[in-house]
Amino acid sequence: MIIIMNPAARPESIKAVEDAIRSLGLRPFLNPGVERKVIAVLGEMGLRKADLVERFSIMPDVDRVELISELWKLASRTYHPEDSVIDVCGVKIGGPEVVVMAGPCSVESEEQTIGVARAVKAAGAKMLRGGAFKPRTSPYSFQGLGEEGLRILARAREETGLPIVTEVMDPHEVDLVEQYADVLQIGARNMQNYSLLKRVGSSGRAVLLKRGMGSKVKDLLMSAEYILSEGNHSVILCERGITTFEDSTRNTTDINAIPVLKNWTHLPVVLDPSHSTGDWKLVPAVARAGVASGADGLMIEVHNDPQHALSDGMQSLHPDRFAELMESLRAVASAVGRSI
């Protein structure tokens, strides 16, 4: 349920509505948008719903009360019709510019990370990605450099000015990772780790939430709702491919998810064509498809020596090929009224 206040609603009327919601054992949630004051009512309402609509409708300065039919409330366009634009150290995601985040799958060394960071920046990337805590299918595979990896990322940021996106896998590691990261990445395997979602929901850092490989778009939005309902409004969604019967690629890029999400939610949507294809040769075509279909950003793996990468070398672009890709992405972006 959302309570839409009159444009000139007085602060005391807003407070009265919030108090009334709390007195009923529910939670008020004030839309941070400035266009109109909208208060979401969160919690189990059951059969009281119709009575509550009537009760709130007659309060001072209330324009109208609407029910949100979607299960995701704060993530829905009904609650927040305007696109959310998330500002990460001055880089705006969700606005007219398509933001490219690029870098190695794993942080392997200072030389590698800074080298790649410089190259992707020169080609036009606006953020640096790189994993220090790696969710690997095998416990015997490289698990990431941990805190040393985070320190290397921070040095790369100092060198290039690029904000950092890096994964956090465990609620107990959020305190550490948020000291270094500008954006906390929740990996596909953790999309439904609700303790982790709640913990990053109380972080001051933006969150990039990846879709689980076996999860529906609806489930992705419910996971985003966990983060939003803890008070963190800076959530970026990421389509990274799903598991299907098709085995010609590592995952299947669900390109439909991009326009579906743009219809259902105000949150920015990013495509990761590296994980969705698993093959560097396919990354450029799918990246262009992402921009053409309305993605607000791309996350792309780039490695200086893909053949010897400690993770995901097969899907990593060499910096030269990444630079070529950026050129072609600019043409696609301008064809759909965006820029890169």
Ligand code: PEP
């Ligand atoms: C990654 O970004 O390197 C990664 C592990 O991604 P995903 O969670 O999408 O597999």
Ligand code: MN
């Ligand atoms: Mn990877």
